[in-house]
Amino acid sequence: MNLADQIRAAWTWLTASAHWSGGEGIPHRLLEHLGYSALALVIAALIALPLGALVGHTGRGGFAVVTVANFARAIPTLGLLLLVVTVTSIGLTPVIIPLIALATPPILVNTYEGVRGVDPDIKDAARGMGMTGTGILLKAEVPVAMPLILLGLRTAAIQVVATATIAAYAGIGGLGRYIVDGLARKDYPSVVGGSVLVVLLAVIVQLAFVGIRRAVVSRGLRN
Amino acid sequence: MTLAAANGGEPLIRWDWIGDHTGQLADLTAHHLKLALLPILFGLIVAIPLGLLCARWRWLYPPTLGVANVLYGLPSLALFMLCIPYFGIGSGGRADFTIIVPLTLFSLSVLVPNVVDGLRSVPDPVRQAATAMGFGTLRRLIQVELPIAVPVVIAGARVAAVSSISLVSVGTLIGNGGLGQLFVDGYSRDFTTPIIVSCVLIIVLALVSDGVLVAAQRLLTPWARRGTR
């Protein structure tokens, strides 16, 4: 089967009306996929944003943060998933844990680097105008670091959306079902179709971040 | 924790298993490295000229970056699948390219932007001085801008290498995942030892590769200010 055939088969699969309704239908799988991704991303952000900002602000523990983040980046997501499934059971937890491990490092490192890298003159001026630690962090450092922080969130979001396909291995839903089940049944149109959907989702996430950037980053910082 | 209990009293790790399987572990590790690092090498070979082209003709960069971003969002498994018809399935020989080609594409999504960013990190006075001393465009790109871009390129190679080493293991789902083979092996037998051992080995490989790249950077760029990156 060459590329053209693959594309044609995937197109037929994607446009078949049977694939667009019910519990196994694309809309439902898409929502599941988004749900796992969003949950993992939110938890990762709750861990990484405050930690990264704090370490960047105080300048203490930076080496530890970068080392741990590099270490976490090296963890094979699939291995962690299968390990957690083996040790506990099939379900949401084994999916969410590896995805959090995947999403945390980019958010953490970018937030840390962003806050740390704020021009010392800006911090100095803020302190000189009478701002205190928290004030400086929230009103000066975080807004100036926002482009980098968003970049970290975007990287994390895209990786999570692409990787949430493995949820199928933990016996739950998401777009990965089309890929994993298709693989098991040698139903390649389903595999390619599912992949196309994941790619589209990743592109949509990218575009969403372009919008978020417009909304959140000061015009003075967009170059 | 009751992890062990959840697994029917079986310990998380059986140390004797490791001793019995050193040969297999060494083979898998070597194969894993090959599958993970050849893509970085190929990636650099493609990304450097591509980045130079994007630096020379700026209009090339936005579309290139767009393609790189899309590549970055692809599920690795899907790309492996797409390559099966061309390179085959299984481990070793031609079938290895089913893994190597997609991982090369992934590495490009990191390396190309880094090459371009690195070339753009060259201070303007330096570029100006080079032109004013009579460097032509090509000579300036290769003798001045590219060497100055090396730290940023290596930073990209570090990220690409670590994620490549981790992603190889996904290949196990189509029967060629280096150390990842042990994931499925352990999972199917409800036996955690091989999963943990291969996870640890993969992490160690990633950290060692990262260390080697850091050392390479120190060696290649003695001129770089210490402490910045």
Add this chain to the structure above:
Amino acid sequence: MIQFDGVTKRYADGTVAVDDLTLQIPTGQITVLVGPSGCGKTTTLRMINRLIEPTSGTITIDGEDVRAQDPARLRRGIGYVIQHAGLFPHRTIVDNIATVPYLLGWDKKKARTTALELMERVGLDTKMAKRYPYQLSGGQQQRVGVARALAADPPVMLMDEPFSAVDPIVRKSLQEEFIRLQSELRKTIAFVTHDIDEAIKLGHTVAVFKVGGVLAQHSTPDELLAEPADDFVREFLGGEKGLKRLRFNRDLDRQDEPGAERQDKPDVEAAER
């Protein structure tokens, strides 16, 4: 001699950076181009080595039209020093200085020997030869910049605010050494600055530019201080008060150096009296 004949630079948006400029930069002398920002002095300088191409008019060096020459080859024969030195961060000091000799295909050993000699000449300890630019102070980097421009012994040097980015004390010592160096080397130098004190101090002649790229006056420092050509020049020199200060400083500079005239200047000023 560098000769500008009716040179105009007009950008695509209609701004005129240099307007119908006719100017001579005599051989073996320092000609300072001075003026407020936006007066076209840097544009003028950069047209000499074709970093910018004029819209009309001709520029010749010793009678040869610069536009008739290959830009890269032309530039290798013209020394160029800029504000932030623009040293190559990835090359050692000695290799930085030898850049143009390498480009010209000199023997590596000869290029390095020349570079080491130049280090001494510009007042740098040759122990620094193997260091990298980031290990040097701003003043030292600027000296390397000057040495690099001199490396292939070009007859012409273009200097664009070379001493503006260093602190006043370092600037003063760099200026003084520059005067000493020029008295030995006698290059044809076009020197851009926005600092009138520096212009008076260094220039054999000073060309004052107005916004819009118009040459207001070109004369020796003494003539400039004695007879400013118009209100703009008078204003630029700081009005009556400023003129008084500049004349006073000029007298002080003369007293500093025995022999009344600066060593590098007698032939010029004699010729013009």
